[in-house]
Amino acid sequence: MIPRRLTTPSSQPSPNVKPFVSALLLFALSPLHGSPPSEASSGLAPEITDLNAKDVSYAREKEIPYLPHPFITPSPRDLKDGITPGRLGPDGGNKELILQFANQISKKSSDPKIGNTDSFLISYQGKLIFESYFRRGRQNYPHYQMSITKSYTAFALGRAIQLGHLTMEDLNTPVIQFLKQTDPTTMVKGADQITLEQAMTMRSGIRLSQEKIKLLRSTPARLKGQGQIQAYLQHSKPIPPAPRAFKYQASDPAITIQVLDAVVPGSAKAFIQTEFLAKMGITNYHWQDDISGLPKSAAGSSFRSRDMIKFGQLVLNNGKWNGQQFIPADFVELATSPLAQAYGENHYGFFWWVTHPEVNGKKYICKAGRGAGGQFIFMFPELDLVAVITAHNQGMGKMLEDAPLKMIRAFTQ
Incomplete structure (x- = not known):
């Protein structure tokens, strides 16, 4: 067959x-x-x-x-x-x-x-x-990829740069400038200074306890769309000035996929499928949704x-x-x-x-x-x-x- x-x-x-x-x-x-x-x-x-x-x-x-x-x-x-x-x-x-x-x-x-x-x-x-x-x-x-999904997310953002939806200079722009549906006035001190470059190198400075994360996830409706990043930046400990320490965590790839979703035509999911993967001849794959409704960028793909x-x-x-x-x-x-x-x-x-x-x-x-x-x-x-x-x-x-x-x-x- x-x-x-x-x-x-x-x-x-x-x-x-x-x-x-x-x-x-x-x-x-x-x-x-x-x-x-x-x-x-x-x-x-x-x-x-x-x-x-x-x-x-x-x-x-x-x-x-x-x-x-x-x-x-x-x-x-x-x-x-x-x-x-x-x-x-x-x-x-x-x-x-x-x-x-x-x-x-x-x-x-x-x-x-x-x-x-x-x-x-x-x-x-x-x-x-x-x-x-x-x-x-x-x-x-397609085999489950776990954290290589983060790597693919970075390259999807790179593809968006190639197509003119972002510039290389935007890597050093505070991410909240792209996330128009968030409210900076309720965010912790320093949240408005986090850049894409810092997020993609796991140096956003976001720090939330597991107890706080569990509490936030108990009300998933508030985490839909950019509400996910709003929660990270509102409930984190204050963000220190750069340079910040490296910490391997899910918040940073989540920021990246949210920015991608905000700048490309349509959605991040459609962009990844049609403008990124399909152009490489990749159609046989799977990518889970995150609690936000966007593709799960920390560990959700299979290739x-x-x-x-x-x-x-x-x-x-x-x-x-x-x-x-x-x-x-x-x-x-x-x-x-x-x-x-x-x-x-x-x-x-x-x-x-x-x-x-x-x-x-x-x-x-x-x-x-x-x-x-x-x-x-x-x-x-x-x-x-x-x-x-x-x-x-x-x-x-x-x-x-x-x-x-x-x-x-x-x-x-």
């Missing part, structure tokens, strides 16, 4: 769960075009059959049965999805090292923090040269692993897509630069992470989107290399440290 393409994101869960579960169980028991993890497969990658928009959600993803055995190929197929295929080895990369890593990923583990990887893909010099799926991983099923590769390529191509400037190069550079000290050796740009892993005495730049459970887009500009990993681990697992080192070794030896 040919899977139906998912063309419209849906934030509404389907009440009809049993047919979906039955279809998944039938799929799990049917023969798969895969191979044992020690071998490379040239067959068709596993997919969910008869896929519909209502079947994609974080809850539904948990119902997907594990693959009987992994699917691994060093020669990905051309799916006419905007991704150029290549071959691991002939087009670059140490095939033996990558297959060893894939074997390691495929092994069972009793540790909930590791051993639950769902996909692993590699793009080198603009070509997808390795593709693999494990456990719940499916080529056509195919192959489409995650596209975001990595967008970074390496300095914001160009299909040869055209899609996001301003200056914005992409800022977004993926170490603008804020997060913790340890981890730095932060506009909702993107930057580290410098060291191999054989040399440090390499690693730009990344990260999501809890083990969701990663690793980008290595010096190597023209992108690696994507999805999983359902607890926390970040070991991939955050292990994968960059293994990728660097496989493409420098």
Whole structure:
């Protein structure tokens, strides 16, 4: 059966769960075009059959049965999805090292923090040269992204700049100047000084206790639209002058999506769908609504692993897509630069992470989107290399440290 393409994101869960579960169980028991993890497969990658928009959600993803055995190929197929295929080895990369890593990923583990990887893909010099799926991983099923959603939100704002709805100078403009439905007179001291640049680097200075947040969420009607940001800025502790300390929190991406919604024609949801994702050939995705009614910017999206590769390529191509400037190069550079000290050796740009892993005495730049459970887009500009990993681990697992080192070794030896 040919899977139906998912063309419209849906934030509404389907009440009809049993047919979906039955279809998944039938799929799990049917023969798969895969191979044992020690071998490379040239067959068709596993997919969910008869896929519909209502079947994609974080809850539904948990119902997907594990693959009987992994699917691994060093020669990905051309799916006419905007991704150029290549071959691991002939087009670059140490095939033996990558297959060893894939074997390691495929092994069972009793540790909930590791051993639950769902996909692993590699793009080198603009070509997808390795593709693999494990456990719940499916080529056509959008995987929950967790906090990489923040990174996508930043790039949606960058797309708005490219189209003239904002300027690069607006990044240093107080956000309340865009949020006309808020009331600055009731906000705490310093709230009128928070800029987009500060919000996207997690340095807004907003501080609310969990008790206060719980209380605010008990009256959701007041948090609709820009009421969400009004609540943040009215009930926060006073905002200190810049520079402010880094704090990883949901308020800052919420500010960003609210500004996007305020400046683009129509809504942020429609803009993301038609002017951002569709232009990159991304139609099979899901993005939850936040309590505000806007797309949930902190951790609410699901994307195919192959489409995650596209975001990595967008970074390496300095914001160009299909040869055209899609996001301003200056914005992409800022977004993926170490603008804020997060913790340890981890730095932060506009909702993107930057580290410098060291191999054989040399440090390499690693730009990344990260999501809890083990969701990663690793980008290595010096190597023209992108690696994507999805999983359902607890926390970040070991991939955050292990994968960059293994990728660097496989493409420098």
